[in-house]
Amino acid sequence: MTANAKPAGANDRVVIFDTTLRDGEQCPGASMTFEEKLEVAALLDEMGVDVIEAGFPIASIGDFESVAEIARRAKNATIAGLARAIPGDIARCGEAVRHARRGRIHTFVSTSPIHLEHQMRKSQEEVLEIIAATVTQARNLVEDVEWSAMDATRTPLDYLARCVEMAIKCGATTINLPDTVGYATPDEYRTMFRTMREKVPNADKAIFSVHCHNDLGLAVANSLAGLEGGARQIECTINGIGERAGNAALEEVVMALSVRRDVLPYQSSVNTRALTRASKLVSAVTSFPVQYNKAIVGRNAFAHESGIHQDGMLKHNETYEIMTPESVGVTKTSLVMGKHSGRAAFRDKLKTLGYELGENALNDAFSRFKDLADRKKVVYDEDIEALVDQEIAVSHD
Numbered sequence: 001m002t003a004n005a006k007p008a009g010a011n012d013r014v015v016i017f018d019t020t021l022r023d024g025e026q027c028p029g030a031s032m033t034f035e036e037k038l039e040v041a042a043l044l045d046e047m048g049v050d051v052i053e054a055g056f057p058i059a060s061i062g063d064f065e066s067v068a069e070i071a072r073r074a075k076n077a078t079i080a081g082l083a084r085a086i087p088g089d090i091a092r093c094g095e096a097v098r099h100a101r102r103g104r105i106h107t108f109v110s111t112s113p114i115h116l117e118h119q120m121r122k123s124q125e126e127v128l129e130i131i132a133a134t135v136t137q138a139r140n141l142v143e144d145v146e147w148s149a150m151d152a153t154r155t156p157l158d159y160l161a162r163c164v165e166m167a168i169k170c171g172a173t174t175i176n177l178p179d180t181v182g183y184a185t186p187d188e189y190r191t192m193f194r195t196m197r198e199k200v201p202n203a204d205k206a207i208f209s210v211h212c213h214n215d216l217g218l219a220v221a222n223s224l225a226g227l228e229g230g231a232r233q234i235e236c237t238i239n240g241i242g243e244r245a246g247n248a249a250l251e252e253v254v255m256a257l258s259v260r261r262d263v264l265p266y267q268s269s270v271n272t273r274a275l276t277r278a279s280k281l282v283s284a285v286t287s288f289p290v291q292y293n294k295a296i297v298g299r300n301a302f303a304h305e306s307g308i309h310q311d312g313m314l315k316h317n318e319t320y321e322i323m324t325p326e327s328v329g330v331t332k333t334s335l336v337m338g339k340h341s342g343r344a345a346f347r348d349k350l351k352t353l354g355y356e357l358g359e360n361a362l363n364d365a366f367s368r369f370k371d372l373a374d375r376k377k378v379v380y381d382e383d384i385e386a387l388v389d390q391e392i393a394v395s396h397d
């Protein structure tokens with residue numbers, strides 16, 4: 001598959017590139033053991049992720065070994081390792097991914113004036129030479145080379161176009177343009193990809209890729225905008241873990257593509273039913289809790305408390321849900337009993353608990369339930385059972 005200048009079509013496939021084990025693991029406190037990484041990688045591979053960025057082989061012996069072992073074990077996914085634009089990094093990365101059926105070297109260099117001046121202390125021309133040398137080196141080691149322009153979104157477009165052209169000329173098969181500091185807006189990000197695909201003469205020889213950080217909470221929106229600009233690979237992480245405010249969340253981009261096919265006509269091959277399992281696994285191995293209201297995988301994502309919503313849900317599930325819980329691997333919607341719950345949900349709850357009350361008893365039980373709900377944040381099944389048993393006892397006196 002190559003990205004090209006024609007408008008996106010309904011059959012365009014989007015490569016899902018998961019970087020939970022690399023960018024995700026880079027966030028403070030999220031480090032994983034060797035065994036945990038193998039477990040996460042096995043699940044990503046099984047659920048249909050196209051590319052797994054397994055780590056940064058030069059970073060440590062442990063990272064090298066986990067990338068190499070994941071590369072040996074992967075059945076379907078391409079296994080990528082990260083390498084700075086340094087010959088030693090690239091050689092080490094090549095050694096780690098060569099065990100894979102499909103191995104990728106992902107090499108990157110900064111391109112923005114702020115990084116060139118303060119971090120790299122190199123001129124634009126020197127960086128172009130570095131791109132040529134390192135991409136050529138990587139391409140001599142593997143067929144599949146990804147090149148990233150770090151801080152692409154703060155790079156002047158004419159210079160970025162020269163860098164992209166050079167990387168493709170030297171053999172890069174994927175061009176990733178990251179929003180490294182989470183600064184771009186969707187419109188800017190879309191335009192950056194459009195411009196590259198129009199300006200760079202050899203643009204149709206590579207797949208363009210998005211990689212968005214969430215500093216302004218725009219990582220998923222920017223990733224989707226990048227697709228509209230012609231990108232066909234999304235880099236993301238499970239639960240959106242990653243540097244600072246994190247990366248675009250895999251479960252969110254995959255479900256946006258699945259639910260809004262009408263306006264986002266791109267296909268991913270990820271099995272959406274595995275998303276909750278993946279979220280729980282990553283949360284367990286990193287000890288990073290998933291916020292309750294997190295889209296798709298938060299514990300409230302399919303929970304309803306308000307009376308109006310519960311009433312609607314009891315009549316038809318599409319009234320307040322845009323996807324089924326089963327589609328992301330959750331058994332069922334939950335109607336949480338609290339002070340906002342209405343009589344319809346209360347009656348339904350009693351039914352599932354095995355109680356059939358007459359109208360008067362139901363009214364009494366409901367008003368006692370409301371009193372209790374005013375005092376407690378959540379009313380559990382046991383509370384309701386106790387309350388109804390009391391009601392039944394009183395009515396038998």
Ligand code: KIV
Nearest residue numbers: 108148150151178180
């Ligand atoms: O955010 C970023 O720029 C990165 C690169 C290494 C791809 O993670």
Ligand code: ZN
Nearest residue numbers: 023178180211
């Ligand atoms: Zn990143």
